Amino acid sequence: MRNFTYQNGTKLIFGKDTEKLVGHEIAQYTTKVLLHYGGGSIKKTKLYETVLTSLNNANIEVIELPGVQPNPRLSLVHEGIKMCREQNITFILAVGGGSVIDSAKAIAAGVPYEGDVWDLFCGTPITKDCLPVGTILTIPAAGSETSSGSVITNEENGLKRSCGHSSMRPVFSILNPELTYTLPMYQTACGIADMLAHVLERYFTNEPSVDVTDRLCEATMKAIIKNGRRVMNDPMNYDLRAELMLAGMIAHNGSLDVGRLGDWASHELEHELSGQYDIAHGAGLAIIFPAWMKFVYKHDVQRFAQFGHRVFDLEINLNNLEETALRAIECLEHFFKELNLPTRFTEAHLPTDEIELLAQKLVSHCESVGNFVKIYKEDALAIYQLAL
């Protein structure tokens, strides 16, 4: 087990009707807030009115910045930073899914930074604390509600890049599973794939002696798979929605990978897909992860067999661990199919003749990606090939 430091002070407020507490929470920080959200969905569901009422009751002035799109864009982040600076706004409330929260975090990081905020997504370290961000989560998926990171797409060059800082963790996050009842099934499925991928990235490590965190990862994956399957046929079930919302948070709050180094190649490989083709991140991960597994499983057959045994209840073939490992990968791919997600480029109607470009972009900012197995350009090409 590696040495580690872990601190996550995000206040979680979980359960029915909790969005009504938002004004009370923010009043502890400020009297003026940037309300950041996406399209009209929060207006359709009346969440917008509930939030405004709560903020008004707490005497908080509201400046709105709607318009966040999936794979959130740098241009809107720039606009938010300008608004905060010009109007002396010192708190950002994100109401939405991971895209809205990531956009809010990028604004929060950009306001105190003198240069272009995109620098922070290209390797410039964050040295000044971000503005505080609060969230009301509507899509369990990205885990951004308690994570210290943000992913932004620069629409000028199609690059999707991440950055992180301890001060980027939201000061509070409100999670009401009822708010996810109206999520379309495709988005629900993409969210399930995303949260499962967050655990998988942490699970595949070369660190020996990680028994506690292995088991916590397996527990979280089993719960995601079980409740994920059920919610597809029972989307208005509070308990199922609650389990998934809790699991999605745990999957990415950093607690599952203390003392170990995760992989993250699949996320990098996927970011080229969603950066280039604007496919939902979770769908991209359902395409990339099985292909990545097929490419790397021989690196640690035992770990893949353990994954199959403990997560999918496969009996271990002691005479042929490789067979168990391959069945585990099949199980994962099959689970994504059960969610009606694509697991191939063709199923998602993505071009199959541009993988050279994707691989080229991937290594444009680093020689290789991934820690479990280092993926160089030719490896990336092979993985994209396996996913066509």
Added chain:
Amino acid sequence: MRNFTYQNGTKLIFGKDTEKLVGHEIAQYTTKVLLHYGGGSIKKTKLYETVLTSLNNANIEVIELPGVQPNPRLSLVHEGIKMCREQNITFILAVGGGSVIDSAKAIAAGVPYEGDVWDLFCGTPITKDCLPVGTILTIPAAGSETSSGSVITNEENGLKRSCGHSSMRPVFSILNPELTYTLPMYQTACGIADMLAHVLERYFTNEPSVDVTDRLCEATMKAIIKNGRRVMNDPMNYDLRAELMLAGMIAHNGSLDVGRLGDWASHELEHELSGQYDIAHGAGLAIIFPAWMKFVYKHDVQRFAQFGHRVFDLEINLNNLEETALRAIECLEHFFKELNLPTRFTEAHLPTDEIELLAQKLVSHCESVGNFVKIYKEDALAIYQLAL
């Protein structure tokens, strides 16, 4: 799943040599610290010198208060409060196990409170933030290093009582598994029983739809049992010590029981034992928990069967769940025996003719204890009887 709020901002600093960072951490808060510890063990291991060197290098003035005993005493807490007030000390560093940390937390709560700090352990709510506490943990057991609670024994009346407040969580905790190499095997075993009991208290709940946290509890218990067994024969193994130190923290940091209501009757039943007879808390729990289980298992046979199946890998007897439940309790009792812990009053050389007094004390401050099953005086008597 219940609505919940969860926030745990303790900064964890985990791994080899991390105790050397203590001066740097404290310098962010103060230039004068109360160094609180137990007997001479930290001097024997040179931890004392390492800590003083780190504090001196960070120009931090050190006022010492040693002498914390197992089942920490109210009188020393009173002394610490007086010292902090008279010498304007605003930060407490606890170096030791749960007793030292609990004593430090009680001092931290008592300094800003006008009345007698014992009031706070008798139901008076804490309304003022406690002084900040930092810890260097030497015994993985109580989980006090990230918890919001403290347990103190009033030696005048033999009462052992707890209190809690969000501001009681340490601001940082340093966990170096190497510091636990020299723990006597009995204390190691008591620590393992204590951390396992913390998960069990959370596991036995009447709350339906707690799949994620059930699985996280089971994962943690499996890891405690596996690594606990091994460490008994291999006490200088860093990896085993690290898994246990991590598990002990997770068992009691509050993350395993979000959205559910734990039981805690066994802890209350045990507090009468260690309050009265000064037995180690973990040993007391090894005596009480199997007896409590035998008394209550019929309340939810399915949950006990699930416990046996998922934690001890028992095959479920579908025609007789009760048989599986009883085997699960046997497995737990057997595990405690493997650790060379007593599982009966007689094995711990406790008097067997005073259980009426224990039960009387238990209900002196409340009508019943426990949430999974309410335990009244006559139930407590029956449980003590089962444990004789």
